[in-house]
Amino acid sequence: MTDTTPKISIRGLYKIFGNDPETALQRVKDGIGKAELLSETNHVLGLNDINVDMPTGKTTVIMGLSGSGKSTLIRHLNRLIEPTAGEILVDGDNILDYSARQLRDLRQHRMSMVFQKFALLPHRTVLENTGLAPSISGQRPKAYAAEATKWLDRVGLEGQGNQYPAQLSGGMQQRVGIARALTSNSDIMLMDEAFSALDPLIRTDMQNLLIELQNELQKTVVFITHDLDEALKLADHLVILKDGFIVQQGEPQQILLHPNDPYIEDFVADINRARVLRVRSVMEKTTAPAEGVSGEVDHDDTLENVIEASGGDTNKHYKVTRDGEQVGVLHMRDLVRALVPRGPSAETASH
Amino acid sequence: MATYDFLFDKTGLRGWCGEESSGLSSMADLLGNSGGGDDTTSLWDTPFPSLDALHDACDKIPQSRDLTLGLERGFLDIKDGLKVIVDPITQPLSWALENALWLMQAMPWFIMIPALMLISWLVGRSLKLVGLVAVVFGLLAFVDYYDYTMQTLAIIFVCAFICVLLGVPIGIAMSRSDRVQRAVIPILDMLQTLPPFVYLIPLIFLFSVTEPKLYGIAIILYAIVPVVRLTDLGIRLVDPDVIEAADAFGMTERQKLYRVQVPLALPNIMAGVNQTIMMSLAMVVIASLVSAPGLGVLVLRGIRNLELGVGLLSGLGIVFLAVILDRVTKAALARINAQQPQ
Numbered sequence: 307m308t309d310t311t312p313k314i315s316i317r318g319l320y321k322i323f324g325n326d327p328e329t330a331l332q333r334v335k336d337g338i339g340k341a342e343l344l345s346e347t348n349h350v351l352g353l354n355d356i357n358v359d360m361p362t363g364k365t366t367v368i369m370g371l372s373g374s375g376k377s378t379l380i381r382h383l384n385r386l387i388e389p390t391a392g393e394i395l396v397d398g399d400n401i402l403d404y405s406a407r408q409l410r411d412l413r414q415h416r417m418s419m420v421f422q423k424f425a426l427l428p429h430r431t432v433l434e435n436t437g438l439a440p441s442i443s444g445q446r447p448k449a450y451a452a453e454a455t456k457w458l459d460r461v462g463l464e465g466q467g468n469q470y471p472a473q474l475s476g477g478m479q480q481r482v483g484i485a486r487a488l489t490s491n492s493d494i495m496l497m498d499e500a501f502s503a504l505d506p507l508i509r510t511d512m513q514n515l516l517i518e519l520q521n522e523l524q525k526t527v528v529f530i531t532h533d534l535d536e537a538l539k540l541a542d543h544l545v546i547l548k549d550g551f552i553v554q555q556g557e558p559q560q561i562l563l564h565p566n567d568p569y570i571e572d573f574v575a576d577i578n579r580a581r582v583l584r585v586r587s588v589m590e591k592t593t594a595p596a597e598g599v600s601g602e603v604d605h606d607d608t609l610e611n612v613i614e615a616s617g618g619d620t621n622k623h624y625k626v627t628r629d630g631e632q633v634g635v636l637h638m639r640d641l642v643r644a645l646v647p648r649g650p651s652a653e654t655a656s657h
Numbered sequence: 658m659a660t661y662d663f664l665f666d667k668t669g670l671r672g673w674c675g676e677e678s679s680g681l682s683s684m685a686d687l688l689g690n691s692g693g694g695d696d697t698t699s700l701w702d703t704p705f706p707s708l709d710a711l712h713d714a715c716d717k718i719p720q721s722r723d724l725t726l727g728l729e730r731g732f733l734d735i736k737d738g739l740k741v742i743v744d745p746i747t748q749p750l751s752w753a754l755e756n757a758l759w760l761m762q763a764m765p766w767f768i769m770i771p772a773l774m775l776i777s778w779l780v781g782r783s784l785k786l787v788g789l790v791a792v793v794f795g796l797l798a799f800v801d802y803y804d805y806t807m808q809t810l811a812i813i814f815v816c817a818f819i820c821v822l823l824g825v826p827i828g829i830a831m832s833r834s835d836r837v838q839r840a841v842i843p844i845l846d847m848l849q850t851l852p853p854f855v856y857l858i859p860l861i862f863l864f865s866v867t868e869p870k871l872y873g874i875a876i877i878l879y880a881i882v883p884v885v886r887l888t889d890l891g892i893r894l895v896d897p898d899v900i901e902a903a904d905a906f907g908m909t910e911r912q913k914l915y916r917v918q919v920p921l922a923l924p925n926i927m928a929g930v931n932q933t934i935m936m937s938l939a940m941v942v943i944a945s946l947v948s949a950p951g952l953g954v955l956v957l958r959g960i961r962n963l964e965l966g967v968g969l970l971s972g973l974g975i976v977f978l979a980v981i982l983d984r985v986t987k988a989a990l991a992r993i994n995a996q997q998p999q
Contacts, residue, residue: 384905386901386904386905409907410907410909411907412907413904413905413906413907414906414907415907417905418905418906419902419905419906421898421901421902421905423898425896425898425899425901425902426899426902427899427902427903427916427917427921428899428921429920429921429996438902438906439906439907442906442907442908442912486906490906496905
């Protein structure tokens with residue numbers, strides 16, 4: 307969906323936890339399952355043949371339930387966890403070949419991380435926490451104060467620099483976590499269930515903040531979540547993990563409309579499709595001028611908006627535009643059909 | 658006739674034991690014959706096959722008295738070699754103690770007491786505490802125990818300082834390696850459970866009783882344990898999420914230690930320092946047996962001469978000293994905790 311080269315490429319990544327991962331790896335490659343591996347050899351299969359390309363300047367969301375290996379996967383990207391086999395290419399370099407010094411440089415300047423439990427330093431002020439990355443590379447507080455304050459203001463924490471983390475609420479602490487990641491000026495931001503510990507309203511706020519920042523800064527974001535709504539809201543590229551392997555990956559709308567696995571069909575069954583699906587995913591692609599259209603809609607509108615505009619009339623047709631130019635025609639019948647999961651496979655999913 | 662004769666008769670070791678044993682047994686036989694006594698001891702009275710019991714049966718087996726004597730001779734044999742190494746290493750301790758004792762006593766009381774009050778203010782920031790310090794030292798000076806108190810205090814300051822100086826790095830090393838921890842913990846357990854008097858005996862052999870380092874070493878060995886243990890514990894208890902964040906942002910091991918682990922472990926380390934100070938106070942009294950000056954000497958006088966009043970008053974003085982040392986270090990601890998709201 308993008309023609310730029312991927313920022314991060316993961317190639318054939320395996321992670322096995324146990325005393326003798328090499329032997330276990332051979333058995334996994336021979337096709338042994340996660341449960342058998344555990345019962346026969348007492349090794350835990352963390353990641354199984356992961357291949358992902360993460361596009362530059364986009365948000366890649368890795369979604370899975372607990373135990374699916376998503377937190378293990380994100381920790382491979384900055385080598386907090388060492389893989390058993392595979393390659394991780396960042397800007398074309400295999401970071402597994404990096405020396406300790408190169409790895410520190412990668413973590414200080416090229417990748418930053420936001421944590422589920424915030425992980426701020428409790429004995430440092432908000433400003434000092436925000437300036438963690440420059441302070442690690444040896445800058446004095448005076449030198450990084452301006453930059454850190456700028457990002458604190460940007461995430462909505464004006465004038466809180468002298469507080470200690472414990473004096474802030476959870477949502478505010480995570481804003482500090484994001485400001486800390488932004489202050490490092492890295493291209494890549496790893497977010498490990500960054501919003502999962504927050505209550506729903508604040509979570510929505512933070513998601514909107516991230517979308518806003520993303521429109522402005524175009525970082526390469528790798529976002530981990532167990533929440534499908536959150537994943538669909540944020541993702542440009544969605545990767546769904548289950549038991550350590552990738553079930554499906556691709557553009558979120560495509561996954562929603564064409565799930566290739568009963569597991570994912572189950573997953574997407576509870577989603578409010580009208581709110582998530584966009585006009586561009588269900589329209590008929592044509593530049594030929596359509597007849598009898600009732601109006602214009604933008605290609606990025608949600609179906610919910612169109613239904614509201616149409617007043618529920620399924621006989622209508624709309625011209626779909628992008629930047630004022632026609633890119634297709636939307637038939638309300640197609641729209642209504644898209645609201646229901648596909649017939650035959652839906653039956654197999656529900657048995 | 659010894660109980661375990663059969664052991665050597667049956668196994669054919671009688672020859673190795675020599676003939677005296679047979680002579681003895683015949684003597685026993687003689688006695689048995691003449692006295693008509695009961696030479697078959699009942700099963701109920703069978704002695705444990707200890708060194709002494711076996712010695713009765715066979716002269717070649719040493720008595721347990723020989724074992725303790727052997728230990729003593731062994732220690733005396735390596736003493737000179739040990740002294741060559743230990744003496745120069747511990748010499749600074751003697752100097753530190755001598756100078757601290759001289760300084761604390763040479764300073765006139767009207768400078769010393771305000772100085773101690775100032776220290777307690779800087780550490781605790783509590784006027785109540787400063788008042789308590791003034792009252793305690795005033796009281797002790799009033800009953801003419803001022804010099805003894807200062808001597809005790811000087812010894813505690815020096816020894817507790819050295820305990821922290823050595824103990825914190827040992828604790829850090831333990832927290833970073835499970836192998837070091839496994840090796841050090843039995844030593845700490847031994848130091849903590851060995852009766853304090855036992856330290857003193859080998860030290861007396863090693864150093865002359867006139868040297869201050871004799872009691873200095875005894876106090877340090879006894880009091881260093883809590884600060885080591887709590888430093889180790891404190892660093893191991895630091896939130897692993899925070900450590901992971903430090904790693905994720907590329908901290909070096911050294912940065913992680915000084916900027917994250919030690920500051921976050923500080924409340925525990927300070928609790929260890931508090932315990933170390935209290936234990937050095939306990940030991941300084943016992944160390945008066947080996948010429949440590951201070952309030953302990955008065956306690957000892959009370960015991961030796963059965964001077965009840967002196968013993969009580971000096972004992973009470975030690976309690977007061979313990980109270981203010983405890984309160985001041987706890988106030989410091991509370992201030993550190995207040996800075997780190999978790």
